[in-house]
Amino acid sequence: MAAGGWFDRLTSGMLKTRENLTGRLKGALSRSAPGSNEFWEEVEESLISADVGVAATTSIVEEVRREAREQGMTALDELTGALKRHIAASLGSRAAVDVARGEGSLAVLVVGVNGTGKTTTIAKLARQARENGLKVILAAADTFRAAAIEQLEEWGRRVGCDVVKHERGADPAAVVYDALQAARARGIDRVFIDTAGRLHTYVNLMEELKKVKRVAERESQGRIATLLVMDATTGQNGIAQAKLFDEALSVDAIVLTKLDGTAKGGIVVAIEQDLGIPVGYVGVGETAEDLHSFDPQEFAAALIGSEAAEIAS
Amino acid sequence: MFDSLSGRIQGIFKKLRGKGHLTEADVDAVMREVRLALLEADVNFKVVKSFVARVRERCVGGEVLESLTPAQQVIKVVDEELTALMGGSAATLTLAPRPPTVIMVAGLQGSGKTTACAKLAYHLKKQGRQPLLVACDVYRPAAIDQLEALGSEMNAPVWRRDGTDVVEIARSGISRANEIGADVVIIDTAGRLHVDKEMMDEVARLRDEVKPHQILLVVDAMTGQDAVNVAVAFQERLDFDGVILTKLDGDARGGAALSVKAVTGKPVKFASLGEKIDSLGVFYPDRMASRILGMGDVLTLIEKAEASMDQKRAAELEEKLRAAQFTFDDFLDQMQQVREMGPISQLVSMVPGLEKLAGKGVALEEKDLERIEAIIRSMTPQERANPQVISGSRRARIAEGSGTTTGQVNQLLKQFAATRKMMKQMGKMAKRGKGRGMPMGMPPFGA
Numbered sequence: 010m011a012a013g014g015w016f017d018r019l020t021s022g023m024l025k026t027r028e029n030l031t032g033r034l035k036g037a038l039s040r041s042a043p044g045s046n047e048f049w050e051e052v053e054e055s056l057i058s059a060d061v062g063v064a065a066t067t068s069i070v071e072e073v074r075r076e077a078r079e080q081g082m083t084a085l086d087e088l089t090g091a092l093k094r095h096i097a098a099s100l101g102s103r104a105a106v107d108v109a110r111g112e113g114s115l116a117v118l119v120v121g122v123n124g125t126g127k128t129t130t131i132a133k134l135a136r137q138a139r140e141n142g143l144k145v146i147l148a149a150a151d152t153f154r155a156a157a158i159e160q161l162e163e164w165g166r167r168v169g170c171d172v173v174k175h176e177r178g179a180d181p182a183a184v185v186y187d188a189l190q191a192a193r194a195r196g197i198d199r200v201f202i203d204t205a206g207r208l209h210t211y212v213n214l215m216e217e218l219k220k221v222k223r224v225a226e227r228e229s230q231g232r233i234a235t236l237l238v239m240d241a242t243t244g245q246n247g248i249a250q251a252k253l254f255d256e257a258l259s260v261d262a263i264v265l266t267k268l269d270g271t272a273k274g275g276i277v278v279a280i281e282q283d284l285g286i287p288v289g290y291v292g293v294g295e296t297a298e299d300l301h302s303f304d305p306q307e308f309a310a311a312l313i314g315s316e317a318a319e320i321a322s
Numbered sequence: 323m324f325d326s327l328s329g330r331i332q333g334i335f336k337k338l339r340g341k342g343h344l345t346e347a348d349v350d351a352v353m354r355e356v357r358l359a360l361l362e363a364d365v366n367f368k369v370v371k372s373f374v375a376r377v378r379e380r381c382v383g384g385e386v387l388e389s390l391t392p393a394q395q396v397i398k399v400v401d402e403e404l405t406a407l408m409g410g411s412a413a414t415l416t417l418a419p420r421p422p423t424v425i426m427v428a429g430l431q432g433s434g435k436t437t438a439c440a441k442l443a444y445h446l447k448k449q450g451r452q453p454l455l456v457a458c459d460v461y462r463p464a465a466i467d468q469l470e471a472l473g474s475e476m477n478a479p480v481w482r483r484d485g486t487d488v489v490e491i492a493r494s495g496i497s498r499a500n501e502i503g504a505d506v507v508i509i510d511t512a513g514r515l516h517v518d519k520e521m522m523d524e525v526a527r528l529r530d531e532v533k534p535h536q537i538l539l540v541v542d543a544m545t546g547q548d549a550v551n552v553a554v555a556f557q558e559r560l561d562f563d564g565v566i567l568t569k570l571d572g573d574a575r576g577g578a579a580l581s582v583k584a585v586t587g588k589p590v591k592f593a594s595l596g597e598k599i600d601s602l603g604v605f606y607p608d609r610m611a612s613r614i615l616g617m618g619d620v621l622t623l624i625e626k627a628e629a630s631m632d633q634k635r636a637a638e639l640e641e642k643l644r645a646a647q648f649t650f651d652d653f654l655d656q657m658q659q660v661r662e663m664g665p666i667s668q669l670v671s672m673v674p675g676l677e678k679l680a681g682k683g684v685a686l687e688e689k690d691l692e693r694i695e696a697i698i699r700s701m702t703p704q705e706r707a708n709p710q711v712i713s714g715s716r717r718a719r720i721a722e723g724s725g726t727t728t729g730q731v732n733q734l735l736k737q738f739a740a741t742r743k744m745m746k747q748m749g750k751m752a753k754r755g756k757g758r759g760m761p762m763g764m765p766p767f768g769a
């Protein structure tokens with residue numbers, strides 16, 4: 010994926026907060042020396058304000074502080090560089106799946122809480138997969154929400170791929186079964202499965218999703234990837250979301266959407282640290298091209314502010 | 323996920339036991355925990371900062387330090403300050419003197435606007451109003467179909483028009499309301515990013531042209547630190563009147579509600595608590611304070627219990643609780659009433675401490691309740707009234723009769739004995755009669 014464009018959009022979105030880390034650190038520097046307590050407090054507050062969370066922030070800052078002390082780093086660019094490295098390293102522990110290209114998975118199960126952008130993400134992935142020469146169909150397994158099937162059908166028309174559907178209220182597992190049967194019969198490469206948004210705390214709805222995955226796993230002979238779609242505005246509850254969806258379904262990667270606002274999506278740092286679930290894609294806009302493979306370096310740079318990234322690189 | 327704040331503060335004070343009085347340093351330790359709890363609940367860090375400073379001031383001002391029960395006092399101060407910050411008592415929806423009252427609903431994509439509009443219409447319908455839903459989300463595919471489907475489910479009219487001129491759609495919707503005698507018009511708008519100038523211009527224009535009586539901003543309870551940026555941006559362009567807080571039925575603490583109130587001064591008016599159309603309710607700031615603190619939404623639970631519980635039986639139960647004559651029959655009766663109140667997963671989040679229990683891998687599920695019920699049903703009337711008579715051989719019989727193990731029967735007997743003991747203590751506390759008690763120490767299954 011071309012880096013320049015999305016990185017610019019990512020940073021321009023984040024810059025809009027007028028409070029990127031670099032600006033704050035410069036402010037802190039004018040009042041105190043880099044490496045002073047006040048300086049590190051500013052760093053902590055910036056990460057917390059990006060939704061990284063108290064626990065992950067504390068551990069990152071402690072590590073960077075120790076490194077700075079041991080290596081005698083005092084200049085701003087050294088310190089922000091170290092910070093960026095630590096964040097990127099903590100995000101890049103495991104490579105995520107790429108579902109928009111290659112043989113890989115036949116079925117791609119897309120799950121998440123309500124309103125995170127599952128259907129839009131599917132449309133974007135489907136378009137990219139088609140552009141990469143794959144034969145794609147969509148499975149309308151959100152049979153709960155009013156007009157969800159119509160929404161997916163509209164996307165199917167725009168993207169140019171068929172949608173396998175039942176009527177509203179039908180068993181989502183049955184939709185998935187039919188979609189994968191159709192895929193095998195027609196030599197389809199990729200089936201993107203749209204599921205109903207659900208809060209991770211509803212045990213029965215999570216059980217329903219487990220059943221959907223069991224069917225998809227069986228009918229795809231285990232060639233399945235599960236993506237959890239998470240909104241960048243999500244706060245600390247993102248950890249609970251990731252934990253419970255992962256326990257129920259074993260999540261392969263997170264899709265972080267809506268990064269084109271002012272939210273920074275720092276919760277994925279905490280999730281990776283706590284649960285080891287990598288980020289696969291980030292969404293930075295409305296069009297299909299605005300969904301990008303995740304790059305830990307660039308994300309870390311955007312998280313701590315682009316100026317800092319420039320200084321550090 | 324998180325330890326409750328009250329639990330943490332009690333932990334700190336436990337360490338301090340034996341000390342004659344508290345120092346300012348002790349208060350600082352507690353304030354660190356308060357800060358952490360609020361940040362974990364997604365309250366914006368700036369709001370947290372000023373809040374903690376204020377609470378600290380009150381705590382060192384004598385009212386806590388000289389108290390005999392400092393832990394409770396600190397929690398009380400935090401609770402009071404939070405409630406005050408959230409806006410005190412429940413805010414209401416102001417209706418226009420001359421109908422129709424026009425309500426415009428706006429917010430980010432995916433915050434739950436369309437569903438909230440439908441739920442609000444249902445809420446107003448139940449109060450005898452005649453709502454008309456107007457579909458002004460002309461961008462998201464099938465958004466209008468969604469509103470129409472929700473409208474027809476509850477038998478409320480939906481106004482839709484082709485094209486993308488939202489001002490025209492809204493205007494014609496209001497004329498339509500006059501024609502059909504609808505007294506409330508609810509305008510569903512497209513989701514938009516607060517930094518999207520074009521889209522913010524559109525919604526501001528809609529506001530200027532249509533002049534709604536009320537503008538409600540929809541905020542997802544799971545929103546993190548960014549809630550303040552969103553709220554301030556919508557405040558600047560729309561000057562909204564209140565907030566609908568959605569997706570509160572999950573386990574998010576909902577600190578965003580506090581942030582929005584703190585930076586805009588606008589109250590949360592409604593909260594949405596479930597998948598069903600009837601799950602929108604009036605928002606109670608004091609209950610939200612308890613939720614953010616991790617003390618459980620005891621008041622909502624009690625209200626739910628009152629709604630589904632026979633008043634006379636409740637009075638009888640209260641008497642039994644006080645006298646500690648609670649039997650397995652009462653327990654069974656209670657359990658069935660609790661289960662009538664709704665899905666157990668939803669109730670769990672409302673009972674303080676239960677979530678913590680669930681966190682330790684003791685997830686309380688329907689099947690656990692079924693097992694407990696089976697065990698009690700395998701007891702004789704005498705055993706239910708006097709659990710003391712249950713000997714080893716009786717335990718084996720009960721286990722066999724209920725398809726469980728003796729271990730499970732033992733566990734239930736032990737829990738029951740503990741519950742009874744706790745109730746006895748609560749009975750004593752209640753007799754002492756102290757104003758608004760802290761919602762701590764609810765019995766595991768009672769209400």
